[in-house]
Amino acid sequence: MKGKIDSKNSKKSVTLEIEQSRRAGLSCVKRLPAYLQLLRILQAEGNEYVSGTVLASVHHLEPVIVRKDLAITGIIGTPRIGFRVNELIAAIERFLGWDIQTKAILVGAGNLGTALLGYRGFENFGLQIVAAFDRDPRKVGRWLKGRRVQPLEQLVKFARRNRITLGVLTVPGDVAQEAANLMARAGIRGIWNFTPTKLDVPADIVTQKEDLAEGLAVLSHRLHYLSRTKGL
Amino acid sequence: MKGKIDSKNSKKSVTLEIEQSRRAGLSCVKRLPAYLQLLRILQAEGNEYVSGTVLASVHHLEPVIVRKDLAITGIIGTPRIGFRVNELIAAIERFLGWDIQTKAILVGAGNLGTALLGYRGFENFGLQIVAAFDRDPRKVGRWLKGRRVQPLEQLVKFARRNRITLGVLTVPGDVAQEAANLMARAGIRGIWNFTPTKLDVPADIVTQKEDLAEGLAVLSHRLHYLSRTKGL
DNA sequence: ATTATATCGTTATAAAAATAACGATACAAA
DNA sequence: TTTGTATCGTTATTTTTATAACGATATAAT
Ligand SMILES: NC(=O)c1ccc[n+]([C@@H]2O[C@H](COP(=O)([O-])OP(=O)(O)OC[C@H]3O[C@@H](n4cnc5c(N)ncnc54)[C@H](O)[C@@H]3O)[C@@H](O)[C@H]2O)c1
Ligand SMILES: NC(=O)c1ccc[n+]([C@@H]2O[C@H](COP(=O)([O-])OP(=O)(O)OC[C@H]3O[C@@H](n4cnc5c(N)ncnc54)[C@H](O)[C@@H]3O)[C@@H](O)[C@H]2O)c1
Numbered sequence: 001m002k003g004k005i006d007s008k009n010s011k012k013s014v015t016l017e018i019e020q021s022r023r024a025g026l027s028c029v030k031r032l033p034a035y036l037q038l039l040r041i042l043q044a045e046g047n048e049y050v051s052g053t054v055l056a057s058v059h060h061l062e063p064v065i066v067r068k069d070l071a072i073t074g075i076i077g078t079p080r081i082g083f084r085v086n087e088l089i090a091a092i093e094r095f096l097g098w099d100i101q102t103k104a105i106l107v108g109a110g111n112l113g114t115a116l117l118g119y120r121g122f123e124n125f126g127l128q129i130v131a132a133f134d135r136d137p138r139k140v141g142r143w144l145k146g147r148r149v150q151p152l153e154q155l156v157k158f159a160r161r162n163r164i165t166l167g168v169l170t171v172p173g174d175v176a177q178e179a180a181n182l183m184a185r186a187g188i189r190g191i192w193n194f195t196p197t198k199l200d201v202p203a204d205i206v207t208q209k210e211d212l213a214e215g216l217a218v219l220s221h222r223l224h225y226l227s228r229t230k231g232l
Numbered sequence: 233m234k235g236k237i238d239s240k241n242s243k244k245s246v247t248l249e250i251e252q253s254r255r256a257g258l259s260c261v262k263r264l265p266a267y268l269q270l271l272r273i274l275q276a277e278g279n280e281y282v283s284g285t286v287l288a289s290v291h292h293l294e295p296v297i298v299r300k301d302l303a304i305t306g307i308i309g310t311p312r313i314g315f316r317v318n319e320l321i322a323a324i325e326r327f328l329g330w331d332i333q334t335k336a337i338l339v340g341a342g343n344l345g346t347a348l349l350g351y352r353g354f355e356n357f358g359l360q361i362v363a364a365f366d367r368d369p370r371k372v373g374r375w376l377k378g379r380r381v382q383p384l385e386q387l388v389k390f391a392r393r394n395r396i397t398l399g400v401l402t403v404p405g406d407v408a409q410e411a412a413n414l415m416a417r418a419g420i421r422g423i424w425n426f427t428p429t430k431l432d433v434p435a436d437i438v439t440q441k442e443d444l445a446e447g448l449a450v451l452s453h454r455l456h457y458l459s460r461t462k463g464l
Numbered sequence: 465a466t467t468a469t470a471t472c473g474t475t476a477t478a479a480a481a482a483t484a485a486c487g488a489t490a491c492a493a494a
Numbered sequence: 495t496t497t498g499t500a501t502c503g504t505t506a507t508t509t510t511t512a513t514a515a516c517g518a519t520a521t522a523a524t
Contacts, residue, residue: 051500051501052502063502067503076502077503079501079502079503080499081502082500083502
């Protein structure tokens with residue numbers, strides 16, 4: 001069932017093969033954090049086991065989806081009982097690489113950047129924002145949520161010296177590309193992009209665009225639909 | 233002018249409208265805002281036309297995907313030329329219901345809530361956050377990004393009086409459900425949920441969960457994979 | 465006028481994801 | 495012991511989404 005790729009279609013592009021070779025569907029990976037969040041609560045409540053059925057019902061999913069999702073982490077459950085909560089948390093964290101803290105820098109200490117710097121939840125996702133950079137001289141030097149805002153000129157040196165692999169991008173959209181270029185020069189491997197700008201980066205750099213408008217579009221469309229069909 | 237395909241066309245448009253109000257592909261709806269963002273830039277630069285091919289190349293998509301996505305908005309392009317930028321913007325906005333500004337309230341004026349209140353981009357998405365509510369007495373009464381923070385007790389009255397249909401939820405996860413209940417009592421129709429808590433709401437309320445961890449999981453997984461296969 | 469070509473819109477096919485189906489297993493109760 | 499059942503993990507099947515294929519059309523070039 002798994003097997004090697006038949007090299008039938010060479011057009012199929014490297015990206016797909018990469019994702020397939022790990023056998024992790026994108027939608028599956030996206031659901032894992034939600035399970036993790038719930039598992040942490042169950043753990044705190046002292047539960048030793050949890051069934052896929054319970055995880056499914058909370059998130060309004062079919063149990064079989066949950067079981068399949070969890071399967072890619074390598075976890076094995078016991079029939080009639082479920083999964084060990086501790087083991088499951090460890091398996092998901094390990095699969096996502098969240099068992100080891102990754103150091104990140106943030107570029108653009110504005111509204112959103114400040115909020116992200118102040119978010120305590122990232123440590124649960126293996127993320128540690130260790131420094132913030134900004135171009136605005138009025139912000140440089142100030143302390144923000146426990147980090148001192150540094151000038152852009154320091155970025156490359158800092159990132160290289162501290163072996164930073166991940167960058168969080170929260171600058172205005174029209175300067176996003178140049179900030180990304182700077183990150184690339186600094187040896188950053190992954191960019192978490194909160195700007196509405198699609199970035200152009202070397203092939204060995206991974207970008208993830210976080211677009212709030214996507215979710216709002218879905219919400220708006222659903223509401224719009226409801227109001228048209230139910231006449232509300 | 234188009235007499236020869238008239239009968240076929242009318243039949244098709246009926247089908248399309250049904251499908252439009254019924255279920256537009258989720259992935260399609262999610263891509264529309266990205267097109268819109270680029271279109272606004274093109275419009276500001278004075279471009280009159282844009283081809284699906286151009287939109288596709290910027291976002292690293294296949295042209296046919298773009299054309300199909302745009303088709304659900306009802307827009308019609310001209311071969312060899314493309315689409316009128318103005319018309320396309322209007323069509324997407326109309327499809328998403330973003331041509332009319334929707335009034336929203338925000339509950340939880342903390343780190344993230346403040347950032348969202350300060351975001352000027354929402355007016356491009358037909359969203360207008362007109363009020364903020366918080367439980368913390370130290371925050372109530374203060375001005376935040378041009379809005380006065382109001383106590384929770386005012387929420388129901390305010391929302392009903394101002395016919396608010398949309399709520400933005402940025403409270404801590406463990407009180408998210410009760411805040412959502414309050415919104416439901418206030419007649420809110422849609423909840424944009426930024427907490428990691430899966431909400432339980434009446435069937436006639438639409439919720440959209442915005443989970444940053446999803447995107448981070450994808451990014452982490454890609455990086456993790458890269459580091460294991462390319463040994464970097 | 466003819467040809468070339470970039471693009472459109474639709475239809476056909478392939479790939480991914482969700483859902484259904486089903487046998488296997490661990491424990492509880494009769 | 496036997497039966498009942500909630501769950502697991504795997505293997506179909508269906509649905510959704512992405513990609514490929516193709517004829518049609520508007521404009522520019524020959
Ligand atoms: N605030 C939100 O809620 C929100 C929501 C969705 C998307 N976004 C996006 O996030 C980004 C930031 O939004 P914001 O509201 O925080 O904007 P902001 O203006 O508050 O912050 C931007 C910060 O980037 C700094 N900056 C500007 N140019 C820079 C450069 N070249 N290098 C480094 N820093 C630079 C500015 O000094 C400022 O501090 C924008 O692209 C925006 O579209 C924000
Ligand atoms: N800050 C981020 O970058 C970030 C990122 C991802 C997710 N989130 C999520 O967003 C939510 C808010 O995060 P935050 O960092 O802004 O937290 P925060 O603590 O800074 O803000 C929470 C605010 O909600 C208020 N509040 C508490 N209980 C309330 C209630 N019952 N009704 C109304 N208001 C109430 C608090 O007084 C506070 O002002 C959390 O659920 C968090 O997990 C935040």
